Amino acid sequence: MGKVWNFKQELTGAFGKPIAENPTQYMIEAAFRYHGLEWRYLSLEVDPSGLEDAVKGARVMGFRGFNCTIPHKVAVIEYLDGLGESAELMEAVNCVVRREDKLIGENTDGKGFVQSLKELREPVGSDVVILGAGGAARAISVEMALMGATRITIVNRSQERGEPLVDLLSSRVKVATDFVPWTGDFKVPETTNILINATSIGLFPDVDARVALDESTLRSNLVVADVIPNPPSTRLIQAAREAGCQVIDGKRMLVNQGVLGFKYWTGVDANPAVMHKALGEVFDE
Numbered sequence: 562m563g564k565v566w567n568f569k570q571e572l573t574g575a576f577g578k579p580i581a582e583n584p585t586q587y588m589i590e591a592a593f594r595y596h597g598l599e600w601r602y603l604s605l606e607v608d609p610s611g612l613e614d615a616v617k618g619a620r621v622m623g624f625r626g627f628n629c630t631i632p633h634k635v636a637v638i639e640y641l642d643g644l645g646e647s648a649e650l651m652e653a654v655n656c657v658v659r660r661e662d663k664l665i666g667e668n669t670d671g672k673g674f675v676q677s678l679k680e681l682r683e684p685v686g687s688d689v690v691i692l693g694a695g696g697a698a699r700a701i702s703v704e705m706a707l708m709g710a711t712r713i714t715i716v717n718r719s720q721e722r723g724e725p726l727v728d729l730l731s732s733r734v735k736v737a738t739d740f741v742p743w744t745g746d747f748k749v750p751e752t753t754n755i756l757i758n759a760t761s762i763g764l765f766p767d768v769d770a771r772v773a774l775d776e777s778t779l780r781s782n783l784v785v786a787d788v789i790p791n792p793p794s795t796r797l798i799q800a801a802r803e804a805g806c807q808v809i810d811g812k813r814m815l816v817n818q819g820v821l822g823f824k825y826w827t828g829v830d831a832n833p834a835v836m837h838k839a840l841g842e843v844f845d846e
């Protein structure tokens with residue numbers, strides 16, 4: 562008897578537009594190989610007009626799950642069968658998981674951040690300042706509130722995005738919160754434990770863009786985090802290191818949200834060092 566071959570690979574991927582510069586495929590497939598899984602992760606460019614068909618396609622082709630990125634994180638919800646707790650609160654999905662024959666929307670962006678934070682400090686009881694009020698800020702703030710942060714201050718340029726997020730945090734997640742309009746250089750209050758840049762400032766190629774912050778208020782007892790994964794060593798991260806703060810860069814957050822998605826899809830605890838190394842091959846440090 563010859564060997565019985567199985568050429569069918571399990572499918573995962575990402576739906577987004579643009580998608581070509583998203584390194585998740587490289588990171589996740591490195592982990593599939595390391596863990597000996599015959600799985601694939603495909604970077605799929607999906608136009609908003611085709612999202613419904615793309616989700617139907619994923620269903621009939623038996624995808625085990627897929628990530629959603631810009632601009633699909635909210636729009637995908639109506640094509641799914643249910644949502645996890647934090648995705649429901651955030652009203653945004655970045656990771657779809659097939660459970661039996663149902664497609665369930667989860668959000669790993671905030672959970673990936675919290676996992677990175679827990680490597681340094683417990684989130685319970687923390688006083689957090691978040692710069693930004695977009696998708697990343699929404700995910701991180703909801704997850705930090707669920708993990709027991711006692712106060713969350715949202716600092717954002719536009720009130721139209723800042724105020725609804727503060728309303729969501731106080732009414733649905735029940736955390737003390739306030740909105741500060743971002744004008745001039747923000748001074749970090751003395752009571753703050755954790756400062757997070759959740760804006761897109763500093764993302765490649767605009768690596769010299771500056772987060773408007775009074776850097777003399779970066780005290781050494783602060784944890785300073787930046788969501789920007791590329792380059793990981795942003796101007797803010799560099800300034801925080803110089804001030805003696807503990808730092809969390811966006812690459813660590815990206816790895817941790819990848820580890821969580823990997824676990825949702827495969828049931829396997831991926832080795833984060835393998836993903837970290839893969840991203841190191843793609844991003845300039």
Ligand code: NDP
Binds near residue numbers: 696697789790812
């Ligand atoms: P959004 O477009 O939803 O939000 C962008 C936010 O940045 C808004 O609050 C916007 O403010 C603010 N902003 C942008 N430019 C400026 C500026 N010049 N000055 C002040 N505020 C500014 O984006 P997302 O939240 O989805 O993504 C933000 C970043 O997070 C991206 O760079 C993305 O790569 C990163 N990210 C990283 C992840 C990781 O795992 N490391 C996961 C998810 C996202 P306003 O409302 O005033 O326009």
